[in-house]
Amino acid sequence: MxxxxxxxxxxxxxxxxxxxxxxxxxxxxxxxxxxxxxxxxxxxxxxxxxxxxxxxxxxxxxxxxxxGLVNAHSHLQYTGMAEVGQGRYAGFEEWAHAFQPVYERGLDWGADAAAGARAMIAAGTTAVADIVTDVEAASALHDARLHGITYWEVMSWTNEAWAERGRAEVEARLDALPAPPGTGLSPHAPYSLDVEPLLEIPDIVRERGSRLHLHLGEAAFEREHGEAVSWQEKRPASFMALREEGIGTGATEFVDELGVLGPDCHIAHGVYMTARDRATLRSRGTTVALCPRSNAVIGLDEPPIAAYLVEGNAIAVGTDSLASSPSLDLLADVAELHRLARAQGYANRDLSALLLRAATLGGAHAMGLDTGPARTxxxxxxxxxxxxxxxxxxxxxxxxxxxxxxxxxxxxxxxxxxxxxxxxxxxxxxxxxxxxxxxxxxxx
Ligand SMILES: [Zn+2]
Missing domain, CATH: 2.30.40.10 (Urease, subunit C, domain 1)
Structure with a gap:
């Protein structure tokens, strides 16, 4: 009708x-x-x-x-990569090893993203945080008239290449994204970009009133380890350079020091997070989009859902993509979070109501869509x-x-x-x- x-x-x-x-x-x-x-x-x-x-x-x-459900973390363009997502892996590196050759073979990113958008709508989804790596997939949300944010993914820039042409190139990509819906940038992860782009990308989106989204606490090596040391004055070139110096600063503290977090930023996964990391997210107003089925396929630990609930973090739910998840049905991740929360000892009667809220209003809040004229x-x-x-x-x-x-x-x-x-x-x-x-x- x-x-x-x-x-x-x-x-x-x-x-x-x-x-x-x-x-x-x-x-x-x-x-x-x-x-x-x-x-x-x-x-x-x-x-x-x-x-x-x-x-x-x-x-x-x-x-x-x-x-309508709000899927707060996905890569619609990987909808054709189920051959990767149907496997089981022993951790992030092993999964990445399986992902890379299929990605490099190249697929019809535009058609696959459109198919993913249709599947999401058929699962009750009306808004999506969609990360786009290849320009062919950039119009998926726009074409499907879905709400949400299209995020252009930024990764693998060194400080030198970034200084030469990074900002101009990324600004051009961001400004070319079809709107509506909203647009933003997704610096892939703390370990896949040098420091300069991580410092500058937040400024690019903030100047425009746009949005940020990144993977954080997804790989076990991002976890804080060893004694707390002050590392800032070393002016590291990258997170990996810091690690090569034997400094065990966690990825959340690292990006927080660079000014990446904030209420205009939400993160995906949040599996390897200490109590201090979770407190940092709360104090910055940063929502975590939990993707428990993707975590299980990749072979990660469980996301600490009970701790997030008890401590009062802002949470949302994402399916991630078919390259690491069996379906784009958000309620399957909601059910998995329910199971994990009970197994982790969360006993309150409000669990189902809190998870339904995370899968709707929580996702809208993560993308800044809970207020204003486009509120959903x-x-x-x-x-x-x-x-x-x-x-x-x-x-x-x-x-x-x-x-x-x-x-x-x-x-x-x-x-x-x-x-x-x-x-x-x-x-x-x-x-x-x-x-x-x-x-x-x-x-x-
Ligand atoms: Zn992802």
Whole structure:
């Protein structure tokens, strides 16, 4: 169904999960011109519209309605690299060894990125942090009309080459990225770039009000080791040069000293992080996008999800790419985080609600999309109408009404993968399952 400008559409469901407000049984939202106009009890929303004399269509789904999912770390262009992602590795170096020859062989990055975007939309995703390494893949989010940020990846620059032509080249790449969505730069990782580009890339994006995203704490060798020593006055040429001098400074402290972290920056993985590193992320306002299935394929340790939750870090969830993960279904990573958090001793009842928040509002916050005119990741008046419906039954008419809703959230978080029923972006249907079409008459 194409939503016509001005015409109101009511989306109602057995359970509506706004994220920034309590769950609503028999809830509804009203949408006009791609934005949310009312959120609440279905009866109240309909009453409001009748009172105002507004005509509307209604789409009713006997399941769950959430904000569109936000995938906070991916490389859509690697969607054709499942032959790498279906392996199992003994660590980052072994995985990189498998990845490199397939990457160098070259694939149809543009077509693969487009296929990845379609798969994400079919999994309930409406916004993505997408890292682009080859220019052929740069328009994937733009072409799919997905929200999020396209990040141009910057890696392998030495200080000398950077001084010669780095800034101009990277600025040209950044400015050429198709918009919308938003754009940014992704300095690949602390160990794959010298110091000068790591110092200057944040300035390039900050001058533009743009965004930063990098891999941090993904490889075990990034971990802090040995005694704390002051290293700053050595003016190292790179993180690896520091390590060659036998200095065990952790990668998080290293990039923090260079001024990379901040609220306009989010990091991916955050596996090898000490308590001090996690505190650094909190104090800089930096979100960590957790990608637990990718970590498992590569053979890394588990991300410290329980510690992040207990300590109050800002968290988001990413699938990473098919070069290190079995699917682009974000809820499969959410389920894995649920399992890991319980195994790591997180016992609070709020676990499912916190993880659903991470997979929606948390990702929007990571990319600066939780406020402002393009705000998404939650269902509230004025936010863009990015919606995901799931084939998860609502609670029966049990007397324990709210505990029934808690069970529904738990069911979605633990078993929601593969159960997306429909996805709307800017109020427009972009994907619908056969069951959704049969129930509502809405087809993509
Ligand atoms: Zn990645």
């Amino acid at each position: 194409q939503e016509r400008s001005g015409r109101v559409v009511v989306f109602s469901a057995s359970v509506v999960l706004p994220i920034t407000a309590p769950p609503i049984r028999d809830g509804a939202i009203a949408v006009a011109a791609g934005r949310i106009r009312h959120v609440g009890d279905r009866a109240w929303v309909l009453h409001e519209l009748h009172t105002r004399g507004l005509a509307f269509d209604e789409v009713h789904w006997p399941g769950v309605l959430t904000p 990741g939650y269902l509230a008046v004025g936010a863009v109408a990015d919606l995901a419906f799931f084939d998860i039954p609502g609670p029966g008419a049990s007397p324990a009404a709210m505990s029934g809703v808690d069970d529904t959230i738990e069911h979605l978080v633990v078993g929601g993968a593969g159960r997306a029923a429909a996805t709307f972006i800017d109020g427009e249907v972009r994907w619908a399952s056969a069951a959704f079409t049969e129930q509502t008459g809405v087809r993509a």
